[in-house]
Structure formats: structure tokens, C-alpha cells
Amino acid sequence: MQGDDSSENKQIHRLQEMWQQSITNDSLKIKEREMINSIQHQMDMFDNQFGLGTWKMSSMNGFMAVFFLLIATRDFMRDSKANIPFVLLAIMQGVMFLFHTLSRIKKNSYDMGKAQDYIAYNLQRVQLQILLTKITPILVLPIFVVLYWYYPISQDSWEWRMIILALPIIGVAWSVWQYKNKLIPLRTRLKSALQQLNEPQLDHTA
Amino acid sequence: MTQTTDTKNTASREADFVRLLDDNKARIMRLCRAYTVSREDREDLFQEIAVQLWKALPNYRAEAQVSTWLYRIALNVALRFSYQTKRRKPNVERIPWIEETTPHPHDDATRERAEQLHRCIAALPEIDRSVMVLYLEECSYKEISEITGLTETNVGAKISRIKDKLLGCMRKSEGGAA
Numbered sequence: 001m002q003g004d005d006s007s008e009n010k011q012i013h014r015l016q017e018m019w020q021q022s023i024t025n026d027s028l029k030i031k032e033r034e035m036i037n038s039i040q041h042q043m044d045m046f047d048n049q050f051g052l053g054t055w056k057m058s059s060m061n062g063f064m065a066v067f068f069l070l071i072a073t074r075d076f077m078r079d080s081k082a083n084i085p086f087v088l089l090a091i092m093q094g095v096m097f098l099f100h101t102l103s104r105i106k107k108n109s110y111d112m113g114k115a116q117d118y119i120a121y122n123l124q125r126v127q128l129q130i131l132l133t134k135i136t137p138i139l140v141l142p143i144f145v146v147l148y149w150y151y152p153i154s155q156d157s158w159e160w161r162m163i164i165l166a167l168p169i170i171g172v173a174w175s176v177w178q179y180k181n182k183l184i185p186l187r188t189r190l191k192s193a194l195q196q197l198n199e200p201q202l203d204h205t206a
Numbered sequence: 207m208t209q210t211t212d213t214k215n216t217a218s219r220e221a222d223f224v225r226l227l228d229d230n231k232a233r234i235m236r237l238c239r240a241y242t243v244s245r246e247d248r249e250d251l252f253q254e255i256a257v258q259l260w261k262a263l264p265n266y267r268a269e270a271q272v273s274t275w276l277y278r279i280a281l282n283v284a285l286r287f288s289y290q291t292k293r294r295k296p297n298v299e300r301i302p303w304i305e306e307t308t309p310h311p312h313d314d315a316t317r318e319r320a321e322q323l324h325r326c327i328a329a330l331p332e333i334d335r336s337v338m339v340l341y342l343e344e345c346s347y348k349e350i351s352e353i354t355g356l357t358e359t360n361v362g363a364k365i366s367r368i369k370d371k372l373l374g375c376m377r378k379s380e381g382g383a384a
Contacts, residue, residue, distance in 0.1 A: 012369055015323060015376070019342040022320040023235045 035193055036115050042186060043122050049182070052129045053103030061100055065093035085146050092139040099132050116197050123190040130183050137172045144168050223260055226272070233273075233343060234280055240327050240339050241284040242291070251287045255280045277345065278353045281336055288332060319376075326375035330368065337361060338368045 051057040068090035075083030103125050110117040148164050227234075234255055235248075242248040258279050266275055327335060327342075333354070340350045347365070351358045 008369070008373065011373055011376075015372065016342050016344060018316075018320050018323055019236065019327075020344075022324065023239065024232045 035196070036118065039119065039122070039190065039193055042189065046122075046126065046129075046182075046186060049178075050129050051100075052125050052132070053100055053107065055104070058097065058100035058104055061093050061097035065090050065097050068093060084150055085143055088139075088143045088146060092136075092143070095135070095139060096132065099128055103128055116194065119190055119194045119197060123187065123194060126183060126187045126190060130179065130187065133175050133179050133183060137168070137175055140171060141168055219263060223263055226259065226263070226276070227256060230273075230276055233276070236343070237277075237280050237284055237339055239324055240335055241288045243328075247287075247291060251284060254287060255283045258283050271349070273343075273345070274349050274352055277340060277343070277349075281340075281353060285332060285336070319380075322376060322379045326372055326379070329375065330371070334364065334368050334371075337364050338372060341365050341368075 046052075047054060068086045072083040072086035072090055075086065106124060107121060110121040112118050112121065144164050144167065148161075234252060238248045238251045238255070242251050259276065262275075262279055266272075327338060330338060336354055337350060337356070340353060345353070347358045347361045350356070350361045350365075354361070356364070
């Protein structure tokens with residue numbers, strides 16, 4: 001009888017252990033880590049493609065903005081109309097430089113060791129990139145118009161007209177494709193991950 | 207000045223709350239799992255418990271054990287939630303947790319046994335389930351009595367009866383699986 005009791009107690013003790021092991025704080029964190037790893041992979045792809053807020057892109061756009069501005073200034077001093085496309089290019093590079101720098105500065109207000117902050121920061125980056133993707137065609141199109149009108153020597157060439165026409169179309173199509181197939185799904189994923197993390201570990205046991 | 211003190215108090219309350227949730231999220235999740243049949247319901251219940259804990263935090267007195275205070279609130283919310291869910295979906299049959307794997311880093315057999323334990327717990331009547339969940343959480347009879355409002359003798363008698371039921375359920379499922 002005593003043996004039965006002891007065996008039953010052992011079984012109950014095992015059940016208690018099993019119950020407490022079935023969901024633990026550590027096991028809840030496993031899913032969190034999995035989620036972060038999978039997002040990290042997507043963010044690496046995002047960085048390779050857009051690099052918003054990276055030091056490399058920020059310095060490159062800053063350098064290009066100054067470079068085009070210098071050319072435009074030189075042409076302006078020579079009283080040449082050729083400076084207009086360079087002014088537009090300098091503005092475009094300047095805007096991109098601002099986006100990259102803004103994204104870099106914002107990084108300082110996040111603690112990247114925390115999952116929530118890591119996702120919130122990247123969500124902001126993706127949102128900025130979406131905005132940049134929307135305004136880039138608006139910034140680029142005037143350059144083509146100006147190129148067409150300020151280089152009359154080339155207006156007779158059909159190849160030149162084709163290039164001037166095709167490049168903006170390809171550019172806009174590329175932007176729309178990126179927006180629809182890369183940026184919007186990534187934004188949705190980051191939003192959902194952030195929501196899950198803000199509702200403490202609700203979704204991590206399934 | 208008053209506003210600064212208020213802000214500090216709110217910040218301190220928030221920090222306490224986050225720590226409380228962080229330390230006890232697994233306990234709350236286990237309890238949520240015992241009282242819900244779908245993942246969506248479990249998420250709703252967890253959120254509801256978190257809201258009620260937040261509301262009750264200013265009234266928490268240090269002389270009571272945190273776990274007792276937490277279980278009392280969580281269990282009340284869970285029972286109310288369970289009742290409301292039943293009223294909302296009167297004909298819904300109990301759905302086993304088969305589709306939801308328990309995320310602990312053990313082998314399949316252990317995981318399956320843990321799933322079975324959750325199923326056996328879920329099959330108990332509500333009051334028995336409350337008592338058993340607290341017992342499995344290693345609460346003392348006194349604590350269980352404080353949380354549920356039952357007398358200690360009653361708790362003891364119930365636990366002895368439910369233990370047999372639970373072990374029987376586990377044996378039956380193991381036999382069925384074999």
C-alpha cells in the first residue's frame with residue numbers, strides 16, 4: 001500500500017515537472033529568437049539591396065551630392081545651361097543622403113540588443129525606404145525632361161529618344177515592383193512581429 | 207512637481223508590471239492553455255489577464271505572496287473568460303491541442319506526453335481544473351485554499367480525487383497510444 005502511494009507520488013511529481021516544463025520562460029524565448037533570426041535574414045537582404053541608413057550608402061550619396069553640386073557650380077560660373085541636370089542630380093543625391101543620414105541618426109535612439117527596438121528600428125527604415133521609393137521617380141523624371149530639352153543636338157536621334165523614354169519607364173516599373181513585392185510584405189512582417197513582441201509572447205507557443 | 211512625481215510613479219508601476227509579466231509569463235500561459243480551446247482565445251485570455259493585473263497592481267499588498275495574488279486574479283479572469291466563451295459558442299466541442307506543439311526543447315515522446323497532460327487537464331471540470339493547475343504549479347494546500355476560496359480540507363480531498371482521475375487519464379492515453 002505504501003509502495004503504491006510512493007509510486008503514485010513519483011508519478012504526480014513527474015506530472016508536475018512535465019507541466020512546468022511544457023511552457024517555460026526559456027521556451028517562450030526560443031520562438032522569439034527564431035523570429036528575430038528570420039527577420040535578420042530578410043533585413044540582410046534589404047541591406048544588400050537598399051542599404052538605407054548604412055554608412056556606405058550615406059557617405060556615397062553625400063559624396064555624389066557634393067560632386068554634382070561642384071560640377072553644377074563650375075558650369076554656372078561658365079554660364080552654361082548644362083548645369084541644370086547636375087543641379088537636379090545634386091538635389092536627388094542630397095535627398096537620398098538626408099534619408100540615409102536620418103535613418104542613421106534614428107538608430108541612436110534604439111537599444112539594438114532588445115528585440116522590440118531592433119524590429120521597431122527596422123520598421124522605420126523600411127517605411128523610410130517606401131517613402132524614398134515613392135519620391136525617387138518624381139526626383140528622377142525632371143532629369144530626363146531636362147536632358148531631352150537641354151541637349152537639342154540629340155533630339156534628332158531616335159536611339160537617344162528611345163533611351164530617354166525607356167529609362168524612366170524601366171525605373172518606375174522597377175520601383176513599383178520593389179514596392180509591391182519586397183517592401184510592402186517586409187513592412188507587414190515587421191509590423192506583425194512588433195505586435196507579437198509587444199503583446200508579451202502571445203504567439204510563441206504554437 | 208506633482209506631475210513629475212506622478213510620471214515617476216507611473217514609470218515605476220510600468221517597470222514593476224513589465225517585470226511581473228516577464229517573470230510569470232510562462233505560468234500565465236500554462237493557465238491560459240488550460241482554459242482555452244483555440245490559439246486566438248488563448249491570446250485574448252492572456253491579454254485580459256495582463257489588463258486585470260495592471261489594474262490590480264496598485265492594490266497589491268506586500269504581505270500577500272505575489273504568486274497567490276497573481277493566480278487569484280488570473281484564475282478569476284480565466285474562469286470568467288471560459289464562461290463567456292462557452293456562452294458565445296455554446297455548441298463548440300472541445301478541440302484537442304494536437305495541432306499546437308509545445309515549444310520545449312525535448313524529444314517527440316516527451317512533447318507528446320506533455321500534450322496529453324494538457325488534454326487531460328482540459329477535460330476536467332472547471333473547479334477541478336483550477337485546483338489541479340495550482341497543484342501542478344506546486345502551490346501549497348493553503349495557497350490553493352486562499353486562491354480558490356475552498357477550505358484546506360476540501361482542497362486536500364479534491365486533489366486526492368483529481369490525482370487519481372488525472373493519472374487514470376494519462377495511463378489510458380498511454381495504453382491507447384501503445
